[in-house]
Amino acid sequence: MSSLTLAPRGLTWLVLRQRRGAVWTGLAGLFVVVVQLVILRFALLDAVERHDLTGPDPSAGALADFRASYGDVLHYNGLLVQYLPLVVAMIVAGPMVARELESGTYKLAWTQSVTPARWLLAKLAVPAVAVLAGGSLLSAVYTWTWSAVPHELLPGQLWYHSFDMLGPAPVAGALAGIGLGAVAGLLVRRTTGAMAAVLVGYGLLGFALGRLRPRLIPPWTETTPEMPGLAGDDAWRFERGIITRAGERLAEPDCGIGVAPARCLAEHDADRWYLDYHPASHLWPLEWAEAGILLAVAALAGAAALRLVRRPLP
Amino acid sequence: MTDLTFLPGRTALEAVGLGARHRRGWALRDCSFRVPAGRVCALVGPNGAGKSTLLSVAAGLRRADEGALAVLDGAPGGPGVRPRVSYLAQEKPLYPYFTVEDTLRMGRELNPGRWDAAAAERLVKEGNLPPHARVGQLSGGQRTRLALALAFGKRPELLLLDEPMSDLDPLVRHEMTAALMTEAAENATTIVLASHVLAELEGVCDYLLLVGDGRVRLAGEVEDLLSAHRVVVGRHEGGAPPRSFAAHTVISSRTTGRQLTAMIRPEGPIAGQWETEEPSLEDLLLAHLRNPGAPSLLTPSAEPRSRKAAA
Numbered sequence: 001m002s003s004l005t006l007a008p009r010g011l012t013w014l015v016l017r018q019r020r021g022a023v024w025t026g027l028a029g030l031f032v033v034v035v036q037l038v039i040l041r042f043a044l045l046d047a048v049e050r051h052d053l054t055g056p057d058p059s060a061g062a063l064a065d066f067r068a069s070y071g072d073v074l075h076y077n078g079l080l081v082q083y084l085p086l087v088v089a090m091i092v093a094g095p096m097v098a099r100e101l102e103s104g105t106y107k108l109a110w111t112q113s114v115t116p117a118r119w120l121l122a123k124l125a126v127p128a129v130a131v132l133a134g135g136s137l138l139s140a141v142y143t144w145t146w147s148a149v150p151h152e153l154l155p156g157q158l159w160y161h162s163f164d165m166l167g168p169a170p171v172a173g174a175l176a177g178i179g180l181g182a183v184a185g186l187l188v189r190r191t192t193g194a195m196a197a198v199l200v201g202y203g204l205l206g207f208a209l210g211r212l213r214p215r216l217i218p219p220w221t222e223t224t225p226e227m228p229g230l231a232g233d234d235a236w237r238f239e240r241g242i243i244t245r246a247g248e249r250l251a252e253p254d255c256g257i258g259v260a261p262a263r264c265l266a267e268h269d270a271d272r273w274y275l276d277y278h279p280a281s282h283l284w285p286l287e288w289a290e291a292g293i294l295l296a297v298a299a300l301a302g303a304a305a306l307r308l309v310r311r312p313l314p
Numbered sequence: 315m316t317d318l319t320f321l322p323g324r325t326a327l328e329a330v331g332l333g334a335r336h337r338r339g340w341a342l343r344d345c346s347f348r349v350p351a352g353r354v355c356a357l358v359g360p361n362g363a364g365k366s367t368l369l370s371v372a373a374g375l376r377r378a379d380e381g382a383l384a385v386l387d388g389a390p391g392g393p394g395v396r397p398r399v400s401y402l403a404q405e406k407p408l409y410p411y412f413t414v415e416d417t418l419r420m421g422r423e424l425n426p427g428r429w430d431a432a433a434a435e436r437l438v439k440e441g442n443l444p445p446h447a448r449v450g451q452l453s454g455g456q457r458t459r460l461a462l463a464l465a466f467g468k469r470p471e472l473l474l475l476d477e478p479m480s481d482l483d484p485l486v487r488h489e490m491t492a493a494l495m496t497e498a499a500e501n502a503t504t505i506v507l508a509s510h511v512l513a514e515l516e517g518v519c520d521y522l523l524l525v526g527d528g529r530v531r532l533a534g535e536v537e538d539l540l541s542a543h544r545v546v547v548g549r550h551e552g553g554a555p556p557r558s559f560a561a562h563t564v565i566s567s568r569t570t571g572r573q574l575t576a577m578i579r580p581e582g583p584i585a586g587q588w589e590t591e592e593p594s595l596e597d598l599l600l601a602h603l604r605n606p607g608a609p610s611l612l613t614p615s616a617e618p619r620s621r622k623a624a625a
Contacts, residue, residue, distance in 0.1 A: 111401040
């Protein structure tokens with residue numbers, strides 16, 4: 001292998017050698033999941049066509065069978081993509097950074113001819129390249145397989161339910177995870193503690209992004225005198241409420257159970273209902289907006305980690 | 315390389331007012347000394363005296379909180395300094411899942427342009443370390459040998475060793491010391507060796523740095539430090555030290571029956587009926603370790619030059 005001109009050198013070699021197990025496990029896992037997703041896509045297309053599920057009148061039994069056979073398989077694959085950032089973050093935080101500080105092996109690396117900053121850069125860059133290559137492939141193949149099914153066949157896999165599994169968001173999330181993992185590792189300096197810290201930290205980031213997501217790009221709004229329904233096509237209807245005569249918006253007004261919508265309007269001195277929603281065409285703008293935020297988090301966390309590694313250690 | 319490193323007057327380490335804090339207080343405080351290049355310097359002191367702290371500051375692993383330490387005339391861990399310094403930490407950290415071969419490969423990968431594979435492999439071969447054995451399965455002595463091989467392979471101008479021999483059996487210790495001396499002699503490497511095993515220093519070190527309570531107590535050529543002291547034995551009665559000692563610095567004095575044994579720094583001829591002789595290195599160190607209040611002594615070569623220049 002060392003005769004190859006592309007063989008890794010220097011710190012890259014060190015990082016890959018240290019995480020040799022994870023590299024091979026990751027490559028094998030990626031291969032299996034990708035092959036299986038490709039097979040799944042063709043199986044989905046075949047089943048849809050065979051039972052004419054997109055036809056005007058699909059049989060209820062065939063539709064139930066289809067959902068039972070493919071819904072969970074697709075969903076579990078999606079969870080692999082969704083939790084990829086968290087797994088990456090925990091590997092960087094614990095085994096890659098904190099363990100070296102905990103066991104003292106950082107002294108070995110830092111007293112060769114490389115600076116601590118370059119050592120950390122390698123620990124950020126190697127997983128970042130792996131995520132950009134492997135993570136992008138995984139996310140792209142998953143998105144491709146997911147898009148093979150018309151949305152009405154698997155309502156559980158609608159775009160806004162699968163948001164974290166599609167497109168650039170999981171890849172950018174994994175990059176943010178690398179930065180946050182390095183920060184957690186450098187701050188906590190205990191393998192399990194750092195992994196727990198980044199689990200909580202990344203969880204909070206995910207929660208915050210979930211709350212922020214509907215407002216990442218301006219939603220469409222519909223105003224009607226009648227109360228709009230929340231079900232329907234594949235649009236993401238995330239907020240409903242009333243508009244008072246003064247022009248004030250009241251989300252999900254509290255009118256008590258069984259109160260007629262018209263009375264509800266009158267109670268709050270309102271005359272219209274509004275509905276904020278994102279049509280399915282907003283998927284990609286939303287994805288890229290979220291990916292942009294995650295990339296900013298990745299850059300900030302990476303810069304913070306580089307500052308931390310330059311600080312004196314006891 | 316030899317003519318570059320062995321220039322008289324070059325400085326390996328120079329501290330001016332160096333201080334380093336740890337959680338409970340100061341590990342080093344107001345340390346000023348100089349170690350000239352090309353020396354084998356013993357760094358001696360009781361446990362907790364600040365030896366390890368001093369070495370990790372010199373290795374660029376932590377920063378000084380006060381004052382300054384220059385390493386090979388540069389900042390510790392600086393871009394021009396780090397590649398020229400090898401450091402072996404007390405616990406000899408190595409990657410436990412790496413094989414012996416991987417560990418040496420790491421030395422090559424992380425020290426581009428400096429790595430001397432032959433020197434490192436020779437040391438490993440002499441210890442019969444199986445190249446494919448994992449580091450975690452090696453004995454303590456084998457690990458020390460591998461860690462030393464890594465330190466030598468870098469071809470350092472300054473080799474910092476923190477208690478390197480503590481877990482070796484006497485035979486291997488002797489062998490490693492010989493390897494160290496050969497290295498120092500062949501490449502004019504400056505070695506700073508922290509130890510509290512006083513016996514392993516005699517005959518090995520030509521320079522001495524004694525620290526206690528975070529301060530420098532003795533610094534300079536072993537020969538000069540020894541000749542600056544005298545062990546004085548003679549008949550003496552009464553508790554107070556003899557009046558004739560008043561002109562000198564008394565490091566330690568002990569009376570057994572009517573016989574008094576003292577270690578003094580004579581400031582001139584010693585009056586009275588005394589048997590005097592030059593102390594051994596071990597006597598000198600023990601006397602200073604037992605009496606932390608004794609005034610410190612730096613020989614001229616151990617005085618930091620930048621402080622002299624500033625004064």
